[in-house]
Amino acid sequence: MRNATPLALCFGLCAALLSPPTWTRPPAVSGPHTETGALQGAPWRIDYPARWNGEVVLLAHGFEPVGTSRPEPWPGNENSEALVNAGYAVAQSGYASQGWAVLDAIDDTERLRQRFVARHPDTKRTWILGFSMGGAVAVATLERLPQHYDGGVSLCGANLPGDVLAAEMLASLVAFAYFFPGATGLPEGGLWSPAAGALPQAALFEAVGRAVQANPEAAATLARRLEVGVDELAGTVSLHALVFQQLVIRHGGIPVSNQDTVYVGFGDDTAFNASVRRVAATPAAQARLKRELRLTGALRRPLLLQYNHSDPSVTPRFEPVYPALAAKAGASPAPRVLPRTGDGHCAFTPDEVVAAVVMQSQAASARDE
Template structure:
């Protein structure tokens, strides 16, 4: 089956894939305001900026009266944006089924969870005021699987349900504890990697301001270091639940995420001063060797208001993961269902069987299959 390169897949490591996922729409640019394209059957398109966030809204010719708020995934800071904001590759899937689609680019790039929630909610309110859809749905990918869930927790009265595809469906604090774990582990296992600064986990390191050039360079340096000690690389891959072939890419992504978060928050948002690590072989020796970091209080406060999931949803949520995903490891998959169960909301969650190999590598049929489960569950 053909696969749709969801814009959420920018969380994947290849920036060639990033370019594919952020490609411009094949439709001609639409002027501000809802305007039909020359083809009578083509969607009507509205593009513009709302509170600093570019947006795109489309209504198909045979609109079914319902709205999908489509949430794209992680967009590295500094990546050039198209103007007007182009349709996500997944947009056509929902337009073909008769749904109107609203997409915010968010006012900022990087770990823009807070902006994604607020900007998408602002766009939804504008669409509702102008077009009064009968029902509204959230569909989030990758980082914005988390955004879809938190939006459902915060603004559930405005939505009928949410679908998280290939989502980082865990609290942001756990995301950054996980990135610190992987980077600190690399520094223990490859102490002579020859990387700039004090290793991959260095909290004082500068962000990757040119990710298209900087991240591949970091990835190559990591791969070179691991080639000199394949046994240590295999041990690290097992601990991180990724294949050895994907390990360098996963680590370089974690570098990108952590450094951007430090720059955004003004410090390291999660520390490891009292963390006891396991899964790296001789745990006592590992914990004695690993470098310890303290979280910055102001960064911790930022993180507490950014992707702070609680499990307290009141509407249906469907989760679908990929079978093999170097970005969203298997250990993430049980986290939010357990949180919802602890909050007494387990009945609101449906987990669809995993499909596709690679981050956000779903076919259109697999996307619609999961979305149809959501619609049926909502009734």
């Protein structure tokens, strides 16, 4: 220290004594700014607030159909601004691949987290927040890497183990084939067949839509079983076909069997079970799916789950699956399910998203006191 007077030294020492110790203050950042880049093929983005609270949210986005154009640099999520305004840094990976990229998303998000904490070693808390498919990413990340997170939030999340997800998708596809046999423009082998995977997405949706419109009675029965509106049925079945084909591609074959499944809720269930197509799994693909997309419910970090009303993608029958797994596994703490809000898929306001993260942050502060 050059030319310091005794008075200046006193003021400096008093200021140091009166200010909180460094371990209670959020680490400093250089004002509001954004960083972007790529890690092993995955685009990423980090947004920093003007006054950082020392906490970072790793944000996991949802399903991105293969072939979707990707802007450069990676854009912020529609909720990023609200989180940043609340004082959080927000780090987002675009993932190295598109489609049902849960496994890539877990690895890519972890690489981004490592990059962040290496540059900000005084980070106070780390959260993971996921939407839709990203909700499954958030839940799986908390199960697999609990040591790196203080907790997480899954909003409108497909919080299902891989085998349950695949079985749900297959049920939709074989039911569609049962109710709409010989639909024009669709392969005879069914929407689970390799031929369906080769269809352009627009052609798939249009063909499913034509079949639905041609048989309103069958459409009503299937829509009721899938818990969607008739006007949402074509989109739901098409989405299920896209996701199922992704599971087939990523795991090297049909990853689930329905040969012993007894279906209910499809009208005349006796006739349905007698005539519905039965599909055998490829053993290696089935084993790989269970291994790579497993969820056990064995949580060791706080998790908030929240869903929407009238969500055609994550319907009410999906909601109790993960809490039941957690109860069976003796999760500590058990996941907390917030009341539904909004209408539609991922219909949350930015304020609701921030409130869920703040709820976790405040609970963590209370535990620390």
